[in-house]
Amino acid sequence: MGLSALLLLADGRFPAGGHAHSGGAEAAVRAGRVRDTASMAAFLTGRLHTTGLVSAALAAAAAAGQDAGRLDAAAEARTPSPALRATSRRLGRQLLRAARAAWPHPGLDRLAAEFPRGAHQSVALGTAALAAALTPAQAATAAAHESVNGPATACVRLLGLDPYEVAAALARLAPQLDAVAEAAVAAALCGDPDALPAASAPLLDVYAEQHHSWKVRLFAS
Template sequence: MSGNRSAPAAPTAALLMLADGRFPAGGHAHSGGLEAAVAAGRVVDTTTLEAFLRGRAATSGATAAAFAAAACTAAGSGPAKTADTAGTGELDTEFEARTPAPALRAASRKLGRQLLRAARTIRPAPALDALAASLPAGPHQPIALGAVAHSLGLGAHAAAAATLHDAVTGPATAAVRLLGLDPFAVHAVLARLAPELDRLADAADAHAAGTPAHALASPAAPLLDILAEHHATWEVRLFAS
């Protein structure tokens, strides 16, 4: 046999499943702030949608990606069957501090609970059971995503990439429904964003190990916080957030 053996392939199918909008984790019910931005007249076409998505990726998306990558790393640092619940708990606390809007904190925990529930059914793992037991109110979504990514055999970079993908595709899909935009044009926007999402995933992965939870990325998006609080007061809305 040749001594030049290729490295084992990354579990691409698992990443595609986790990033698929049809994964039963509840993401389809959330617009990521897009519904409120449309109502405020801030997003009206594909040009303003692209600006919104770029801003979201660089702020709340980058923060979530950093925490998802770190949570994936923490999930692999404890005993094989229990994971590092102390580490993920600290990450959860720090992410809470970076989410000032109560409406966004509630949405994040709801999505985290749903993701964890789906993953524990699809791919049962003692480490996910331990995470659920350590955070009975539900982990924040990026913490859950990082732990689930690890349980599927994915690494920190994949966890960050899936998080960033969710940060832009959720609002983009909502834009088609809210504004009646051409789906082809919307996906052209997403294609233009791809290099920036890759760069942000690389940055999150680079700091996933060895960076204390309190020192992880925290770029903020105050307008998204404000829009979320306004949106939470609406009696009639198409999306939960």
């Protein structure tokens, strides 16, 4: 159900602000850890199984109608970097604005009222999925997809990578993405925000703080 809505929500052209963010790729490129398609694929794999899993579980829980306030607190606790917390809320606010225009729903209105400065992006994504009549599994898939697709697109711009090779790398990552989404849903349906995955990616936190201090950068994060 809701396949068209899922495609719209996962589309990089959906006006949720994600195109302005690299998901840590810009800092990883400057550090020399991402320099070609192979190292990009390794970066995306690590991101998928850490922050991607966490975001997918939070989105699935929100799409299942679980308490958004508790989920937002869980997202806050799983985001050590102040820069990443600010970015997540900024993206959540933008996503919520777009979702309220596309799928008017009381849940979106409540989330906007409870978090006027923005709920965490994963919670906003899951609530948008709920408003669009998507399932928790579809919300998890959208979150997992976003965790790798945005950084991959950024790498094309940052390194001038062959977009065909980047698309092939994403295609090879698809089975892992599906597995992460499945694990995220299983964790989310337990119903306890405290028991959601808390996989960490310390380098992403470090990169976020470094990137925030740069005077010149191509992406917002």
